[in-house]
Amino acid sequence: DVKVTQSSRYLVKRTGEKVFLECVQDMDHENMFWYRQDPGLGLRLIYFSYDVKMKEKGDIPEGYSVSREKKERFSLILESASTNQTSMYLCASSTGTKLFFGSGTQLSVL
Amino acid sequence: GENVEQHPSTLSVQEGDSAVIKCTYSDSASNYFPWYKQELGKRPQLIIDIRSNVGEKKDQRIAVTLNKTAKHFSLHITETQPEDSAVYFCAASTGNEKLTFGTGTRLTIIP
Numbered sequence: 333d334v335k336v337t338q339s340s341r342y343l344v345k346r347t348g349e350k351v352f353l354e355c356v357q358d359m360d361h362e363n364m365f366w367y368r369q370d371p372g373l374g375l376r377l378i379y380f381s382y383d384v385k386m387k388e389k390g391d392i393p394e395g396y397s398v399s400r401e402k403k404e405r406f407s408l409i410l411e412s413a414s415t416n417q418t419s420m421y422l423c424a425s426s427t428g429t430k431l432f433f434g435s436g437t438q439l440s441v442l
Numbered sequence: 443g444e445n446v447e448q449h450p451s452t453l454s455v456q457e458g459d460s461a462v463i464k465c466t467y468s469d470s471a472s473n474y475f476p477w478y479k480q481e482l483g484k485r486p487q488l489i490i491d492i493r494s495n496v497g498e499k500k501d502q503r504i505a506v507t508l509n510k511t512a513k514h515f516s517l518h519i520t521e522t523q524p525e526d527s528a529v530y531f532c533a534a535s536t537g538n539e540k541l542t543f544g545t546g547t548r549l550t551i552i553p
Contacts, residue, residue: 363539367543372451372545372546373545374448374531374543374544374545374546375486375531375543375546376543377540377541377542380540382539390540391443391542422485422486426539428539429474429476429491429535429537429539429541430476430488430491431478431486431488431541433485433486433487434485435484435485436485
């Protein structure tokens with residue numbers, strides 16, 4: 333069974349802090365994604381990666397960056413956290429069209 | 443880019459009745475349309491999908507229909523049960539593994 337693991341379930345940070353969200357998948361999937369989930373807005377794509385060391389912007393990349401140094405790990409970075417980045421962050425991986433999601437990280441920025 | 447609209451945002455149906463959720467998409471190049479179900483506190487999971495060369499697909503009590511001309515697709519759940527209560531997301535893709543999701547429908551099954 334595919335396992336996508338996000339390092340934290342809940343995270344509380346202060347405005348201006350640098351925040352790292354980590355995601356690891358164990359199925360050798362080429363593709364990895366970071367989504368943000370907000371009530372009434374659905375799942376919005378922040379960044380995605382088709383291979384190691386490559387990345388592409390999604391629909392809402394502003395204020396975020398990513399890193400993929402190893403195939404199994406995809407990190408989302410908030411360079412300077414702001415209150416409007418308070419949200420549920422979902423990581424996903426795929427080797428085709430079917431996405432496998434992690435359990436999510438609820439980030440609160442105070 | 444692709445834009446996916448989903449309706450209704452909330453839906454309540456009596457147990458045993460049918461539920462229908464509708465989505466429209468903007469990019470005529472989209473050719474893959476999955477539906478994900480997210481139970482409370484859990485991760486989204488794929489429940490059914492359809493490709494543009496097919497008009498309808500069924501899997502037990504759930505079915506998806508696609509109208510390419512009108513650029514809309516729908517999820518149909520028959521004989522609803524309490525475990526069908528969840529948030530459902532439609533999505534569209536042009537086949538490059540990048541999905542654009544709708545805003546979600548919270549389905550509540552009333553016992």
